Amino acid sequence: MSPGESLDPVPDSFILQPPVFHPVIPYVTTIFGGLHAGKMVMLQGVVPLRAHRFQVDFQCGCSLCPQPDIAIHFNPRFHTTKPHVICNTLLSGCWQREARWPGLALQRGASFLILFLFGNESVNGRHFLHYRYRLPLSRVDTLGIFGDILVKAVGFLNISPFQEGSTGYPMGHVSLGGKAGPCGRVPCSRALPRGLWPGQVIVVRGLVLQEPKELALSLRDEAARAPVTLRASFTDRTLAWVSPWGRKKLISAPFLFHPQRFFEVLLLCQEGGLKLALNGQAVGTTSLDQHTLERLRELQIRGSIQLYCVHY
Ligand code: GAL
Helix, strand or coil: CCCCCCCCCCCHHHCECCCEECCCCCEEEECCCCCCCCEEEEEEEECCCCCCEEEEEEEECCCCCCCCEEEEEEEEECCCCCCEEEEEEEECCEECCCEEECCCCCCCCCEEEEEECCCCEEECCEEEECCCCCCCHHHCCEEEEEECCEEEEEEEEECCCCCCCCCCCCCCCEEECCCCCCCECCCEEEECCCCCCCCCEEEEEEEECCCCCEEEEEEEECCCCCCEEEEEECCCCEEEEECCCCCEEECCCCCCCCCCCEEEEEEEEECCEEEEEECCEEEEEEECCHHHHHCEEEEEEEECEEEEEEEC
């Protein structure tokens, strides 16, 4: 534990699991908080030119012997004349009935992005296959990646907290990022050329540094005035909306920022204001009229953080 890190108990669902970049294969990791509907695992990688097969296993435990049950075994096979994917479940050491999908969207030598949506999986942006769970998701706490695959990144994400029943994550163009590891220094400024409109989403992900002081996200207009700033103060552990005149409106939610932990701030623009979610939890709203929202031109981020990405 680092100096200054809080000893407060933090509910599991508030902890965002850091992404992993270029892990050595075979790779086995704990899934913080386990798997549940609403969680997504993102896998970015390359299929080597001479790949035979690889597998992504959502396991119930991580013991080597006996082998743990595998709730979802996702196994692309490239060595046959018709490359395909096998999915299966391993129960008490026995494979169950295989499910087979032809027309594999993955190719030898090509890079890919797979989203396991637990409900849906998509490969390279296309919905690809649906595998009916044979073991409860709640038993899954480990991810294992084995075989012929080069993994660039593994990410653990939450589906949008705002859209009930939705299976999509807010999309946007990546203005920072795409590279492995931290990609931005603060203070950092991003242009919002067309202002903000209902339905638009801003996502900021980063890592809180050791001994942080504050984190501030300001939305500024053409006159460089910030009609609204979201400020997290580590000294008094408060989160607030701050007006241009310095008036603070405290957000009554658990303080979810912790030194050396990842965070995600999501701002959803809606008619009459902004909705805020932290680490996948909706925590509040602030009112702003549409005229003000449309006139916003810049997102400014500053504070004791390392930025991983800004999407909008
Ligand atoms: C077996 C294979 C296992 C696993 C299983 C899935 O033939 O040896 O590694 O892929 O199929 O059904």
